[in-house]
Amino acid sequence: MKVISTNLAKPVFFQWNGETHSTGIFKYPVDQALTLQEEIVEDDTIADRRVHGGIFKACYLFSSDAYPYWKEKYPNLDWDWGMFGENLTVEGLDESKLQIGNVYRLGTALVQITQPREPCYKLGFRFGNQDILGQFIEHAHPGTYVRVLETGQVKNGDKLELVEKSDSPLTVKQFYGLLFARKKDTELVKLAIDNEALPLRKREKLKKFLK
Secondary structure, eight states, rough: OOEEEHHHHHEEEEETEEEEEEEOOOEOOOOOEEOSSSSSTTTTSSSSSTTOOGEEEEEEEEEGGGGGHHHHHSTTTTOTTTSOHHHHHEOOOOOTTTBTTTTEEETTEEEEEEEOOOOOOHHHHHHTTTTTHHHHHTOOOOEEEEEEOOOOOEEEOOBEEEEEOOOOBHHHHHHHHHOOOOOOHHHEEEEEEEEOOOOOOHHHHHHGGGG
């Protein structure tokens, strides 16, 4: 897995349901290393700290391998890396192989895989079509957020080098499917509840499916 683009955003303001909203989803490639801090990527824009940023969503990674699928689906967009709001576009990132809790050296930073990205209306705004929310869920390649265990810098060409494998076999793709499944797989629910790399709030919400 190799970083092929570092991306940052400036705030963009738009009208939604009669109100002015702001977003940091309009990320574009930059010719500089990114500094990963404990709760945010330095110099990036986070419009709503309730759902972005923080310890378990400090930096967002998305796979360059998914881009051809979306380019074919939305050929009229002005395509560039960062289209999905990712800070780091990563070649070879495979959610079906990324175990939640895995720890990687990434540049001079140390990061831990935490959770997939769940799409919201702002992704629909960037793509000019709210249908992408359902399409994004169905495609099941959501990318992943990471927790920053050691702050540091990441530049193009840096690789994710596995330092410590998670004790849990639960992958990002499995957990993503679990979030949206109407009927929850109880074994996956148990794995998620026991995985401390996931936010406690998400783990607590899943407990009701074991009753």
